[in-house]
Amino acid sequence: MVILDKNTRLIALQFKFSKLAEIPKAARRPKRETLQECRERVNRSNNGVMVIEPTKNCSLAEFLKEIEALGYEMVDELCMERIDNRNPYCKKTYYVARLLFAHHKFAEPSEEFIRARDDIRAAFLEICRAAMWQAQAFFNPFYRDSEEITDQRALSINLNARQPLFLPNGKPVMVWPKDENGKRRGTVPLPLIADKSLHIMGDFIALV
Numbered sequence: 001m002v003i004l005d006k007n008t009r010l011i012a013l014q015f016k017f018s019k020l021a022e023i024p025k026a027a028r029r030p031k032r033e034t035l036q037e038c039r040e041r042v043n044r045s046n047n048g049v050m051v052i053e054p055t056k057n058c059s060l061a062e063f064l065k066e067i068e069a070l071g072y073e074m075v076d077e078l079c080m081e082r083i084d085n086r087n088p089y090c091k092k093t094y095y096v097a098r099l100l101f102a103h104h105k106f107a108e109p110s111e112e113f114i115r116a117r118d119d120i121r122a123a124f125l126e127i128c129r130a131a132m133w134q135a136q137a138f139f140n141p142f143y144r145d146s147e148e149i150t151d152q153r154a155l156s157i158n159l160n161a162r163q164p165l166f167l168p169n170g171k172p173v174m175v176w177p178k179d180e181n182g183k184r185r186g187t188v189p190l191p192l193i194a195d196k197s198l199h200i201m202g203d204f205i206a207l208v
Helices: 035-043 063-069 111-130
Strands: 008-017 049-059 072-083 093-103 131-144 147-164 196-201 204-207
Touching: 008 131, 035 072, 049 147, 049 204, 063 072, 063 093, 063 111, 063 196, 072 111, 093 111, 111 131
Parallel strands: 008 147, 049 196
Antiparallel strands: 008 093, 049 131, 072 093, 131 147, 196 204
């Protein structure tokens, strides 16, 4: 479990997509990462603390609403096409979409973002409902204008390995149950469901 307290000023949810078409249209304005930006990202020192280890097959169906109920407000969204850092010289890329939530005491969204926010929020509520993810989280230092604010921090939740729960026609993805040896069991396939769900419970974030 992860404790959220008054020092957690910012929560970032970063979704990774293999194709641009997987990103909601409301957020589909990707900035193209340059080779120099890729190198800087790869070489950037990470002084954050991992608080949730990579966990596959997680649902976020209620998580966005729970963040808002705790007093955080969506203040920005960023979409970027990134170079695959396993080989910065190749042409393979992927996409990230990052939602930023600030504690309401510090929320200063731009007027431009406020005009688009309802559509972006609705799109990502559906993304969270319709897929499961590999979740990993870090507590990082919080910076403002390149200066670290020592008594505040930011929680970054990375969401990779998207696994849709529904087909394009809206029907659930069906899978055969398997035993501990990986052998099929049962007589009919069942709807695919997440192994765990990311929730806010009081002042805690927990995988349930």
